[in-house]
Amino acid sequence: MQSGNYLVGDPLSLERIRSVLTRLEDTIIFGLIERAQYAHNPRMYQPGAFKELQEHGFPGSWLDWFLKETEAFHAKARRYTSPDETPFTENLPEPVLPPLKFPEILFPNTINANPSILAFYVCHIIPRITSQATRTLAASKRAQGILGSAEFEDDGNYGSAATLDVEVLQAVSKRVHYGKFVSESKFLEKPSAFIPHILKPNRKALEDLITKPEVEKRLLERLAKKAATYSQSLDASGTGKIDISGVVDLYESYIIPLTKEVEVEYLLHRLDGLSEDDIQRLANEGSP
Numbered sequence: 001m002q003s004g005n006y007l008v009g010d011p012l013s014l015e016r017i018r019s020v021l022t023r024l025e026d027t028i029i030f031g032l033i034e035r036a037q038y039a040h041n042p043r044m045y046q047p048g049a050f051k052e053l054q055e056h057g058f059p060g061s062w063l064d065w066f067l068k069e070t071e072a073f074h075a076k077a078r079r080y081t082s083p084d085e086t087p088f089t090e091n092l093p094e095p096v097l098p099p100l101k102f103p104e105i106l107f108p109n110t111i112n113a114n115p116s117i118l119a120f121y122v123c124h125i126i127p128r129i130t131s132q133a134t135r136t137l138a139a140s141k142r143a144q145g146i147l148g149s150a151e152f153e154d155d156g157n158y159g160s161a162a163t164l165d166v167e168v169l170q171a172v173s174k175r176v177h178y179g180k181f182v183s184e185s186k187f188l189e190k191p192s193a194f195i196p197h198i199l200k201p202n203r204k205a206l207e208d209l210i211t212k213p214e215v216e217k218r219l220l221e222r223l224a225k226k227a228a229t230y231s232q233s234l235d236a237s238g239t240g241k242i243d244i245s246g247v248v249d250l251y252e253s254y255i256i257p258l259t260k261e262v263e264v265e266y267l268l269h270r271l272d273g274l275s276e277d278d279i280q281r282l283a284n285e286g287s288p
């Protein structure tokens, strides 16, 4: 079993990188199954919806606050000195410990896809995976004579739901930004294939080079099986604890495309600051 710790073994082995992505599937699916037990609770995602936060000088949403507070603590524990962790929050505090000395595996970059990850999670994923719990809540409210829009008001589990949202968002962020390791691995495998499309930027050509349709196909098939298995095994009622097609759609429509955008963006800047001699040496590597 490959180590998730890239300080062990070859950090740029594509097999090892893919095994990390596969393990993150489990983290993401279990987090979505847990979040799906609570209603949508839309006010959690509306900036300014909690006057208590505004009274504490925080203008953002409940989830924004949870991310800020969680990531501030994790930053002090030097979580974000690791190249495979990317925060959602800006201006985080400095670590209380000196940074770990990580090997220079990735080319220096400032790629951060978290604004897009947060947007699609809040706008598309949350409403879909919580729809069953929301409908169940509405039915129970109607049975108590609570009708109209009040049927669909939230269940008040703001802390539990936001804790799970943060866990899923952190796992999705790690998964998407692992695209940098994938790109570095593919680039070093054959630099000459990529260099012409970096020197004369060609996103389509780079995307075609990094895309592996058979890997994506196997992943989506595996994902559907995992979601069905994990969901049924956690739910004796047999109704299933999560919208399986919603999990597959999360990957097919959002996670995989964003991972590939990170891969291409990383490649487009892979030669930044290198001399012509450096680039020529790279182009000659892997050549017979």
Ligand SMILES: C=C(O[C@@H]1C=C(C(=O)O)C=C[C@H]1O)C(=O)O
Pocket (backbone or CB within 6 Å): 018, 179, 182, 210, 211, 212, 213, 215, 216, 219, 255, 256, 257, 259, 260
């Ligand atoms: C991550 C990789 O690169 C691309 C992105 C994939 C994904 O996001 O799952 C899968 C295959 C490739 O199209 C890979 O080759 O493993």
